[in-house]
Amino acid sequence: MxxxxxxxxxxxxxxxxxxxxxxxxxxxxxxxxxxxxxxxxxxxxxxxxxxxxxxxxxxxxxxxxxxxxxxxxxxxxxxMEADLDVSTKNALQQVFSERHYSLEEVVQKSCDILSHMTNLTSVVLGPDSRHQTLQHVQLIPINNQSAVAIIVTDQGHTENKVFQFGTDVSMQDIQNCTDLLNDQLVGTPIENVVDKMKEIEPMMAAKLVRHEVLFEAFVSAFMRFATEKVAVSGRSNMLYQPEFSDINKLKQMMRILENGNLFHQWTDQEGNVAIQIGERNELLQIGDCSVLTTKFHYNSDEEGQLMVVGPNRMQYSKVVALMDYMSNVIEDVFGTDKNKGGANDEQRRK
Missing domain, CATH: 1.10.10.10 (Winged helix-like DNA-binding domain superfamily/Winged helix DNA-binding domain)
Structure with missing residues (x-):
């Protein structure tokens, strides 16, 4: 044109x-x-x-x-001219450099920041770990009633989980549990680990004094690990958009945002228009709504997505710049360097 x-x-x-x-x-x-x-x-x-x-x-x-x-x-x-001011870049860098975040914390934190800074609704999808296999489990005691579990997959995905046992668990039980899980579960697909744990529960009962406590803790951890990591923030921001003044329309949007399956059906429906913006950004138009997405990497094999949902009337330049820069910051947190979206190391340090 x-x-x-x-x-x-x-x-x-x-x-x-x-x-x-x-x-x-x-x-x-x-x-x-x-x-x-x-x-x-x-x-x-x-x-x-x-x-x-x-x-x-x-x-x-x-x-x-x-x-x-x-x-x-x-x-x-x-x-569109997508750029962020230096103070916003510094603020984002500061948030994620204050401490070491787990994957789950990064997903939720990113979601909260996006919704706050755009006044829109944000969705962050973490990587789907279900089809990866377990490579290593380590259980590190904090005190007699708590420990940190470190779960590592074959693709380098690492999750940390703090267990509060509610009762004393001996160092020997923790060591025996770690050895048993590594011996029996390594190489098992993450989505099958819980079933495999149920099979080896009699072995745990024979070798561990507090086997019930340790069994329940790890089953819970693996069930969380095997689910898709999704965070949604800023649903109430829809209330302040004139395009959602129709209460029925607003209720329908809230249902979609609260249900992962409905959200995927909504974004995948026929008739949606998608355009690529640069290397890793995409605009998806669904009626009078827009979904901006930006991809980011946790490591060389795992990918996540930042999403902002709002009316077609959104400040695209600000939202795209914010999502793109945040993706770079997240990749820095996890030590990846994809240099997507035209960002370079000098820009990231600003």
């Missing part, structure tokens, strides 16, 4: 003003926002041309224009 430089500037201004204030943009507003002299009549003619091209739409309640679905796609592909 070929449009003139002036039309690009006018269109870009309309998109960014509408995403900011949620009000249709008219020629008088544009005259104040544009940094070059142009008459109201000329602006109206350009807006009419952009409407014919399918990039703008009229509303019933105003003479102004709003971007169409096609318009948002054009903006994201051709006009």
């Amino acid at each position: 070929e449009i003139t430089q002036r039309q690009k500037i006018i269109f870009k201004t309309i998109v960014e003003e509408f995403t900011r204030c949620a009000e249709p943009v008219g020629s008088k507003t544009l005259m104040e926002l544009l940094d070059f002299p142009v008459s109201s009549a000329t602006i109206r003619n350009e807006m009419a041309t952009l409407e014919k091209l399918g990039l703008l739409e009229k509303t019933h309640t105003s003479s102004g224009r709003i971007p169409s679905q096609k318009g948002y796609r054009y903006y994201v592909e051709h006009l």
Whole structure:
């Protein structure tokens, strides 16, 4: 699609003003926002041309224009300038450098930050570990009633889990349990570990004094490990979006966000429009909703996704820049270096 430089500037201004204030943009507003002299009549003619091209739409309640679905796609592909200010970059770096986070904590923390900084709903998907195999288990005592379990898969995925036993467990029991689990479970697919543990429970009962406590703790840990890691944050932000003023529409969206299967069905339905943004970002349009996704890596084999869900009228440049940079920060936390999305080491240090 070929449009003139002036039309690009006018269109870009309309998109960014509408995403900011949620009000249709008219020629008088544009005259104040544009940094070059142009008459109201000329602006109206350009807006009419952009409407014919399918990039703008009229509303019933105003003479102004709003971007169409096609318009948002054009903006994201051709006009968007995604960048974050240095203070935001430093704040994100600081959050994740304060302490060592487990995978589960990183997923939840990322989700909370995204929803807070975008005022939208965020979804973070961690890697699916079910089809990996167990490579090593280590149980490190903290005191007589607690220990840290370290679970490692064949793909280098590591999970830490603190066990509170509620009763004294001897050092000998902890050592014997660790040896038994490594002897019997190594090489077992994560999704089958719980069933395998049930098979070896009689062996645990024969070798461990507190076998019931240790058995229940590890079964619980492996069940959590084998489930897809999903975090959702900022559902209530939907309440403040004019596009969700219809209570039935809002209720339906809340149900989708609270149910992983419904969410996948919603994003996978026929008729959705997806466009690629750079190497690892994607915009998915579902009716009057948009889902922005950014991929990130925990290691060379495992991939996760950051997602932001909101109306088509969202500040794409800010959201994409935030998600892209956060992905880099997460990869730094786990020591990966995919250099996706054009970021380099010098940018990450800023």
